[in-house]
Amino acid sequence: MKRLRARATLILEKRRAWRRSGRFAAMLLAWWTPACGAAAGEAGAGSTGPAKTQQELMSDRGYVRYRGAWRTVQEIELIERAERRNLAQKEWNARLERLRKQIDQPAQSERAAEEIREIADPHAVPALAAALGKEGTFGVRSLYIEALSRIRSGEAAAALTFAAVDHPDPETRIAAAERLAAIGPHLAMPGLVAALAAPDNARLNRAAEAIARIGVGPAAAPAIGPLVDALETEHLMVVGDGTPEGSTTATFTPNNGGLSVGGGAKRVKRRVRNERVLEALVALTGMNFEWDAAAWRTWLASRESPPDYDPRRG
Numbered sequence: 001m002k003r004l005r006a007r008a009t010l011i012l013e014k015r016r017a018w019r020r021s022g023r024f025a026a027m028l029l030a031w032w033t034p035a036c037g038a039a040a041g042e043a044g045a046g047s048t049g050p051a052k053t054q055q056e057l058m059s060d061r062g063y064v065r066y067r068g069a070w071r072t073v074q075e076i077e078l079i080e081r082a083e084r085r086n087l088a089q090k091e092w093n094a095r096l097e098r099l100r101k102q103i104d105q106p107a108q109s110e111r112a113a114e115e116i117r118e119i120a121d122p123h124a125v126p127a128l129a130a131a132l133g134k135e136g137t138f139g140v141r142s143l144y145i146e147a148l149s150r151i152r153s154g155e156a157a158a159a160l161t162f163a164a165v166d167h168p169d170p171e172t173r174i175a176a177a178e179r180l181a182a183i184g185p186h187l188a189m190p191g192l193v194a195a196l197a198a199p200d201n202a203r204l205n206r207a208a209e210a211i212a213r214i215g216v217g218p219a220a221a222p223a224i225g226p227l228v229d230a231l232e233t234e235h236l237m238v239v240g241d242g243t244p245e246g247s248t249t250a251t252f253t254p255n256n257g258g259l260s261v262g263g264g265a266k267r268v269k270r271r272v273r274n275e276r277v278l279e280a281l282v283a284l285t286g287m288n289f290e291w292d293a294a295a296w297r298t299w300l301a302s303r304e305s306p307p308d309y310d311p312r313r314g
Contacts, residue, residue, distance in 0.1 A: 003059060005081055031181060037183075044079040048258055053171075056268070058070050059099060063266050064076065064229055066079075077165060082120040085123060087124035088121070089124075089126050089127060092121070092123055092124040092126075093126075093127045093130075095127075096116075096124070096127045096128065096131055099112045099116055100112075100131065100135075105138060108126065111292075112145055116144065116146075116147055117143060117146050117150070118147075118148065118150070119147040119151070120147075120150050120151055121151070122151055122153045122155065122156070123145070124151070125148065125151060125155045125156050125159060125173055125197075126151065126155075127150070128144050128147055128148050128156075128159065129159035129162070131144055131147065132148075132159070132163055132167075132172075133163075133167075137203050138169065138171055138172065141169070141172050142175055144162065145163065145172070145175050145179050146179070147177055148160050148179070149179040149180075149183050152184075154182055154187065157180065157183070157184075157187035157188055157191075158189065158191060160176045160180050161174035161176075161180065161187075161188045161191040161192060161210075162178055162191075164176035164177040164180060164188070164192070164213075165191075165192065165195050165203065165206050165207050165210055166188065166203065166206070173206065173209075174213065177209075177210045177211075177213040177214050178213065178214075180214045181213060181214035181216070185214040185215055185216070185219035185220075186219055188210075189211070189215065189220075189222055189223060190222075192207050192209075192210055192214075192215075192223065192246040193211075193222060193223050193226045195207035196208065196211075196223075196227065196229070196230045197226075197230075198228045198278075199235065199236075200233050201233065201272055201274070204230060204233065204274060204277070205274050205275065205276035206229060207274070208230065208274065208276040208277040208279070208280040209221050209276045209279075209280065210278075211227070211284070212279060212280035212283045212284060213260065215280075215284055216284075218282040223280075223284070224281070224284065224285065224300055225300060226294055227266075227277055227280055227281050227284075228281065228296040228297055228300060229293075230274055231270055231273070231274060231275060231277050231278060231281070231293050231296070232273050232274070232279045232289060232291065232293065233270065233271070233272055233273065234269055234270070234271050234272070235265050235269070235270060235272055236268070236269055236270075237267070237269075238265050238266070238267055239265070239267075239268055239271045266277040276293070278290065281296065287299060
């Protein structure tokens with residue numbers, strides 16, 4: 001009898017558990033069905049046909065399939081423009097090389113030189129700048145400089161500025177500076193002023209020399225202050241010639257000379273007066289305070305101040 005009662009109790013408990021689980025399942029189903037319906041409704045809201053393809057979606061966003069990738073019309077235009085520029089530059093390299101060979105041929109020399117002079121395509125600037133850097137004949141370099149001055153773009157002015165400061169031939173530097181003066185000193189002045197801060201003392205002085213050649217009138221104004229700052233500069237220099245330690249050698253600097261004890265080359269800081277910088281200041285301003293930077297700055301401040309300026313009033 002006890003066994004029968006225990007078994008009946010177990011059956012009743014199982015039935016209650018099934019009922020509870022059934023009610024839970026019904027509740028879950030009641031919640032899930034509307035949620036799914038709402039999501040489906042949102043997905044289909046406003047849709048009048050089948051789902052759009054990827055191409056349609058990307059097209060709606062302004063993208064075009066181009067060379068295996070989705071790109072905007074603006075990106076495609078930039079890519080094609082760069083390709084056209086590169087192609088034109090390569091064509092100018094070949095053309096300029098052909099013209100250079102013709103210059104060495106008496107029957108074609110005059111016509112080839114005239115063709116170089118008349119170049120006015122901005123795409124030719126890289127080819128002209130490269131040819132100017134490697135050309136061994138001054139007469140031909142002059143043709144390249146003339147062509148660059150005809151183009152009158154920012155890139156052409158930068159190539160001429162580089163030649164005016166960094167070309168190893170003094171005549172070429174002068175020719176480039178003169179062309180810059182003719183086409184507009186304002187195009188070259190920012191690059192020349194920047195070169196005044198060069199750690200290379202020789203380059204600094206070449207930049208000052210170029211400024212003096214092209215900076216006439218108002219165009220020179222932005223260079224005066226940097227020139228004053230560059231009157232005297234500090235540079236690392238190598239002194240000593242690697243003689244055995246303990247020996248005595250003569251060591252000469254831009255300011256003085258003397259004897260030093262050997263012991264190998266040494267790097268030391270030296271203050272240097274830049275002659276070309278002073279010459280440029282004198283040429284551009286008509287003043288000469290020599291190496292007195294404070295006097296130069298006082299004069300410059302008086303020039304920059306309004307006529308009725310009173311420093312006591314701040």
